[in-house]
Amino acid sequence: MTVALTAGGVTVLADLSERRLPAVTYWGPELPGLDAELAAALTATSYPVAGSDDAEPRPRVALLPEHRTGWLGRTGLSGSFAGVDWSPAFTTTSVTLDGLPVGGFTAAGAGRLEVTAADDAGRLELRVVLEMLPPGLLRVRAAVRNLAPETYGLDELVLALPVPSEAVELLDFGGRHTLERVPQRGPFGFGAHVRENRKGRTGADSAYLLHAGTAGFGFAGGDVWAVHTAWSGNHLHYAEQVFTGERLLGGGELLLPGEVRLATGEAYESPWVYAAYGSGLDEVARRFHRHLRARERPVPAQRPVTLNVWEAVYFDQDPDRLLDLAERAAALGVERYVLDDGWFSSRRDDRSGLGDWVVSPDVWPDGLHPLVDRVRALGMQFGLWFEPEMVNPDSGVARAHPDWIMAARPEWPVESRHQQVLNLAIPQAYEHVKSQMVAILKEYAIGYVKWDHNRDLVEAGDRTRQGRPGVHAQTLAFYRLLDDLRDTFPELEIESCSSGGARVDLAVLERTDRIWVSDNIDPHDRQRMLRWTTQLVPPEYLGSHIASGRSHVTGRRHDLGFRAATAVFGHLGIEWDLAEATAGELADLAGWIAFYKRERALLLAGDLVRMDGYDDRVLVHGVVAPDRSRALLAMAVTDSILPDPAVRLRFRGLDPGRRYRLRPVLVGGPPSGLLPPRWWGEDRSGQVLTGAALERAGVACPRVHPDQVVLYRADAV
Numbered sequence: 001m002t003v004a005l006t007a008g009g010v011t012v013l014a015d016l017s018e019r020r021l022p023a024v025t026y027w028g029p030e031l032p033g034l035d036a037e038l039a040a041a042l043t044a045t046s047y048p049v050a051g052s053d054d055a056e057p058r059p060r061v062a063l064l065p066e067h068r069t070g071w072l073g074r075t076g077l078s079g080s081f082a083g084v085d086w087s088p089a090f091t092t093t094s095v096t097l098d099g100l101p102v103g104g105f106t107a108a109g110a111g112r113l114e115v116t117a118a119d120d121a122g123r124l125e126l127r128v129v130l131e132m133l134p135p136g137l138l139r140v141r142a143a144v145r146n147l148a149p150e151t152y153g154l155d156e157l158v159l160a161l162p163v164p165s166e167a168v169e170l171l172d173f174g175g176r177h178t179l180e181r182v183p184q185r186g187p188f189g190f191g192a193h194v195r196e197n198r199k200g201r202t203g204a205d206s207a208y209l210l211h212a213g214t215a216g217f218g219f220a221g222g223d224v225w226a227v228h229t230a231w232s233g234n235h236l237h238y239a240e241q242v243f244t245g246e247r248l249l250g251g252g253e254l255l256l257p258g259e260v261r262l263a264t265g266e267a268y269e270s271p272w273v274y275a276a277y278g279s280g281l282d283e284v285a286r287r288f289h290r291h292l293r294a295r296e297r298p299v300p301a302q303r304p305v306t307l308n309v310w311e312a313v314y315f316d317q318d319p320d321r322l323l324d325l326a327e328r329a330a331a332l333g334v335e336r337y338v339l340d341d342g343w344f345s346s347r348r349d350d351r352s353g354l355g356d357w358v359v360s361p362d363v364w365p366d367g368l369h370p371l372v373d374r375v376r377a378l379g380m381q382f383g384l385w386f387e388p389e390m391v392n393p394d395s396g397v398a399r400a401h402p403d404w405i406m407a408a409r410p411e412w413p414v415e416s417r418h419q420q421v422l423n424l425a426i427p428q429a430y431e432h433v434k435s436q437m438v439a440i441l442k443e444y445a446i447g448y449v450k451w452d453h454n455r456d457l458v459e460a461g462d463r464t465r466q467g468r469p470g471v472h473a474q475t476l477a478f479y480r481l482l483d484d485l486r487d488t489f490p491e492l493e494i495e496s497c498s499s500g501g502a503r504v505d506l507a508v509l510e511r512t513d514r515i516w517v518s519d520n521i522d523p524h525d526r527q528r529m530l531r532w533t534t535q536l537v538p539p540e541y542l543g544s545h546i547a548s549g550r551s552h553v554t555g556r557r558h559d560l561g562f563r564a565a566t567a568v569f570g571h572l573g574i575e576w577d578l579a580e581a582t583a584g585e586l587a588d589l590a591g592w593i594a595f596y597k598r599e600r601a602l603l604l605a606g607d608l609v610r611m612d613g614y615d616d617r618v619l620v621h622g623v624v625a626p627d628r629s630r631a632l633l634a635m636a637v638t639d640s641i642l643p644d645p646a647v648r649l650r651f652r653g654l655d656p657g658r659r660y661r662l663r664p665v666l667v668g669g670p671p672s673g674l675l676p677p678r679w680w681g682e683d684r685s686g687q688v689l690t691g692a693a694l695e696r697a698g699v700a701c702p703r704v705h706p707d708q709v710v711l712y713r714a715d716a717v
């Protein structure tokens with residue numbers, strides 16, 4: 001039996017012959033003329049040798065790689081009944097496509113292939129799902145159920161897809177607090193490249209997306225295959241090349257010792273592992289963007305301009321100052337005002353009060369009403385910060401319920417930012433947090449929650465269960481709490497923040513509406529973080545702020561033009577003590593906010609384009625309207641000045657045969673050091689040229705100082 005699914009220009013062909021688990025025999029650009037005969041030929045020719053001269057050829061490795069077939073790489077299911085039955089042999093018992101039984105050769109568009117299988121001892125039931133989503137994005141997951149009277153100890157369940165041997169380079173990401181999603185690239189060699197995260201959150205250093213591609217693949221071209229493990233707890237991504245030369249990309253959840261033990265009838269379900277093929281990285285990214293844009297509750301492109309008070313006041317929550325900030329924000333055109341950390345209980349600094357979600361009477365004697373009411377009267381939405389999974393040991397909740405704190409031993413884990421993790425898998429702890437949050441969200445007109453998570457999970461055990469590992473249960477409880485709150489408050493928007501950008505993955509993005517990219521708002525660093533964070537997440541989901549002139553994290557100073565022209569390619573916000581801004585800065589800032597409001601339908605709903613071919617000091621990117629009628633593009637010069645005239649602005653993504661007027665966009669003052677090229681013209685009306693000419697020949701660049709952005713617009717004429 002073979003099943004072919006084709007959508008968005010991508011085909012996947014799964015072989016299920018001889019009642020074996022599905023094995024992908026083709027995954028790549030759409031195969032024209034794919035019929036039963038071609039599918040049979042592709043399947044027949046996909047059998048590799050077993051590795052020794054006299055052995056039988058073994059079947060192509062399954063989505064859930066099985067040791068028993070002769071596969072000697074990482075296996076999909078690792079576990080045993082106390083050391084017995086550790087290599088199950090699965091036989092399929094049913095195969096359905098969108099719920100209907102299939103057999104023979106089936107070709108379909110987007111759809112969900114669901115396979116159930118039983119092991120030969122009849123002790124385990126397995127369900128494997130392979131889904132082709134409309135944007136040509138694949139996702140796979142599996143669930144295992146214990147049917148035996150004994151307990152099944154599950155060590156790991158991973159899923160993997162094969163990539164061809166032309167995929168010779170790997171690209172994934174590293175990073176840390178204040179420098180998230182730093183790309184790393186290298187050869188796809190023999191053995192396994194395994195990226196593990198044991199932080200109990202996605203991690204600032206998560207692999208994020210693991211790509212394998214043909215030599216020199218870039219944004220525009222090369223064949224690229226990528227996987228993403230959609231999980232916000234411990235997880236892994238891996239690329240493996242075994243001795244036969246077969247190459248796989250896979251992922252799954254990482255389990256702690258003894259963390260998942262299935263009693264009779266119990267099941268474990270893996271996270272989704274997403275898989276995207278693209279001709280170039282932009283196409284890979286676009287599949288993820290289209291998927292998120294098609295989600296049940298999409299975020300609108302009309303994202304409200306936000307002011308977050310954190311870098312303006314930190315813990316100094318003086319009501320008069322915060323009211324004044326609200327007035328100043330509204331005067332600039334801000335549409336959402338977010339009160340950050342420090343509004344509750346004894347939280348005057350990061351040492352106390354976390355976990356007690358009650359408005360501080362010391363700071364807010366009349367509650368938050370005066371501020372919320374004023375913010376609303378000024379026409380802005382009100383947002384509030386929470387860190388629901390965390391406690392300071394110096395808090396009412398930690399003192400009353402020390403056993404709610406996650407720990408593997410009687411001693412608490414090493415402290416981080418003076419905080420510990422509250423075990424949401426304990427029903428009473430869950431109810432405590434939920435009821436306190438619900439009470440606040442009911443009392444005040446709150447449209448937005450910034451949901452933070454500021455430490456790694458170390459020795460995260462459940463003290464009510466002898467310290468057994470609790471990260472898996474905690475991750476599920478986190479999702480449940482998000483789901484419960486969204487059910488109770490359907491209009492509520494939630495931002496996923498975790499010491500900046502340490503919780504960014506497609507599982508949290510099923511339930512949240514924005515991510516905080518990084519605590520580092522320095523535009524010099526943000527240029528690169530936005531460039532790479534958009535590999536998975538579309539711009540309208542990226543919290544993108546204009547901070548004060550001197551970065552609080554790097555100490556570097558930057559012009560407002562550079563800060564703003566960087567930030568407008570995400571969901572724009574301000575994070576700056578506006579009382580300190582000069583009149584000139586405020587006027588320019590108002591200009592940028594007006595520009596963003598005029599253009600956000602394009603900035604936040606267009607197709608992302610990132611250009612290859614510049615050295616790392618020049619970053620060219622932009623967004624193109626889906627109908628190719630217009631585009632906004634940016635050239636960021638982040639190091640020494642452009643070596644004029646060698647560097648030309650080239651831009652792809654417009655209709656090659658259509659003519660466009662290309663002209664500079666100057667908001668506020670011109671970029672520092674500007675020497676405009678002649679084609680801009682005295683009146684800056686620019687030039688008319690075709691999409692092809694702009695892509696192939698390009699135009700001369702202006703000279704500007706380092707750390708400047710030159711913006712352009714292209715409008716079809």
Ligand code: GLA
Nearest residue numbers: 310340341497498499500519
């Ligand atoms: C984290 C977040 C910041 C801010 C602080 C508050 O570091 O990333 O944006 O909310 O917590 O304590």
